[in-house]
Amino acid sequence: MATEGGGKEMNEIKTQFTTREGLYKLLPHSEYSRPNRVPFNSQGSNPVRVSFVNLNDQSGNGDRLCFNVGRELYFYIYKGVRKAADLSKPIDKRIYKGTQPTCHDFNHLTATAESVSLLVGFSAGQVQLIDPIKKETSKLFNEERLIDKSRVTCVRWVPGSESLFLVAHASGSMYLYNVEHTCGTTAPHYQLLKQGESFAVHTCKSKSTRNPLLKWTVGEGALNEFAFSPDGKFLACVSQDGFLRVFDFDSVELHGTMKSYFGGLLCACWSPDGRYIVTGGEDDLVTVWAFGDCRVIARGHGHRSWVSVVAFDPYTTSVEESDPMEFSGSDEDFQDLLHFGRDRANSTQSRLSKRNSAESRPVSVTYRFGSVGQDTQLCLWDLTEDILFPHQPLSRARTHTNVMNATSPPAGSTGNSVATPGNSAPPPLPRSNSLPHSTVSSAGSKGSVADGALASGVSKFATLSLHDRKDRHHEKDHKRNHSMGHISSKSSDKLNLVTKAKTDPAKTLGTPLCPRMEDVPLLEPLVCKKIAHERLTVLIFLEDCIVTACQEGFICTWGRPGKVGLLSSQNQASSPGGTVV
Secondary structure, eight states: OTTOOOGGGGGSOBSEEEETTEEEEEOGGGOBOOTTOOOOOOTTOOOOOEEEEEOOOTTSOOEEEEEEETTEEEEEEOOTTTSOOOTTOOSEEEEOSSOOEEEEEEOTTTOOSSOOOEEEEETTSOEEEEETTTTEEEEEESTTSSSOOSOEEEEEEOTTOSSEEEEEETTSEEEEEETTSOOOSSOOEEEEEEEETTEEEEEEEOSSOOSOSEEEEESSSOEEEEEEOTTSSEEEEEETTSEEEEEETTTTEEEEEEEOSSSOEEEEEEOTTSSEEEEEETTSEEEEEETTTTEEEEEEEOOSSOEEEEEEOTTTOEEEOSOGGGOOSOHHHHHHHHSOOTTTOHHHHHHHHHHTSGGGOOSEEEEEEEEEETTSEEEEEEEEHHHHOTTSOGGGGGGOTTTSOTTSOOHHHHHHHHHSTTTTSOOOOOOOOOOTTSOOOOSSOOTTSGGGOSOSOOOTTTTOOOTTSOOOOOOOOOOOOOSSSSOOHHHHHHTTTOOOOSSOGGGTBTBTTBOOGGGSOEEOOSEEEEOOSSOEEEEEEOSSEEEEEETTSOEEEEEOTTOOTHHHHHHGGGOOSOBOO
16 A cells, blocks of 8 residues: 555655556656755744746746745746756845735736746735846735735635636635726725525625626635635635535526535635535545536545645546547547647646546546645545546456545445435536636626626536535534644634534535545545655646655655656765655
8 A cells, every 4th residue: 555664664764656557756856945945944924835837938937936935936947857957146036025926826817938927916905917037026916915814825816817816814814806897995885785594605895807806715714725716717716614605606606615624625626627626634634526416526635734735737647538539629639638738738637527428427537636745745646537437346346456545435325325325416517618718708608797807708617506405504613633743824813714504514424525444435535645844835737857855945846757868867875864665
């Protein structure tokens, strides 16, 4: 098993690992950090985050990287597996006083070699729009903290928009902004637009259009992260109350919910085709939730502390068709499917959705996703067809030793129990998905939403509110021992924000909201390796490498099999004191 071992071996930092694709190797010369390379004293600071953008310049080296460490924010040319990092020449560096950057996001739609729009959220609640190429600071939102005084937990550009962005706070609220509008000199007044189970959405009342355009209040406690679906139509939110809530973004309708096994949920991500959402949190588990029928289809146990980031690997996700004639595209289209381009894969991801539809169910489909946690471990997982399609004969399950844990029920009983929790949910919804940064029509919006700011196209499935489900009960704040000497600021902030539980959280256990452990398959990680001394806060899958980062401020590049090239041999002599697996 991947988690075996003990004593000294468990404390050794791994510098390479092997999967079915081959050998992944840490590239020490491709490590990014503060220019002095001194480990950052991370006690009490906000998590290190990393954002990427490709400028599509003519040099062929258009990748740019932004990361925050303590009070500092850096912007570098990212050379990946090709060349060693040059830390002496950041394109832009900023040091903030009185507040710390907590998160950031590039607008991929407007990025050029001459200009790029970068949003930065801060611990005191402000959001800054900067251009690190022109070295300009164009605007500061929530400057007087009249909109929200709590820490910014997540900031994202709305997919397909050049001006709209969404900001989540530790207060449990989200706000929709337009970069063209001001925030006003007084606190905003709100008018209720829509209310539902554990959420409410308000518009901003004012004579002239101002920010925020919308205010979402979601669940109880901090809203830790949100993620747009690949087609930009749906929004997945994870909160400190332990709930995943998925909304239709345009119509502001609740599509479905899920409850963690216990504790808060900290992170969420969508599969490339938008059919599945994976979450991680304080129950040390990764949970796979099916979007179409709104149910948990699997959990994964490999971490020994809180899971801080989950991410799908679109470059290793594979589909094999039983009848090639069923696919309407060309052979070239199918090859595109297996090699997503980072910013140019809008159409290929929708093809993956088509190939997974009921009309052409694949013989074999494997989704690869990864997770990192406060236990300093990187885990890789495969989601295979015996989990995705439990009605099929499960004889193949025995060949996927990485999928079924030895402690889980027999394959037959697992298949039967998987199908039962979601019987009340509707069949999978047909959708046409594309890349998170694909163009979505933003004109012709509904008049009831401020200034026509939201994208058009109210989903015909938006009325699905799952009203037949039981009340979502919020559980008490969860405390547990950590493998780390200190925990992230998220968990310390939540102590003041999570309201007292209304009912016993055990009432959700055993329901479709939160199935019992024995009722769903338990995944075992393909790889589970300790790769850092401090808690891990970043996991990003790129075409030729995997990028991770820890709270000490080191951003590491892991070359994919066959992608390392000459740089690997140059690095052998100066490899750090880690051990080879």
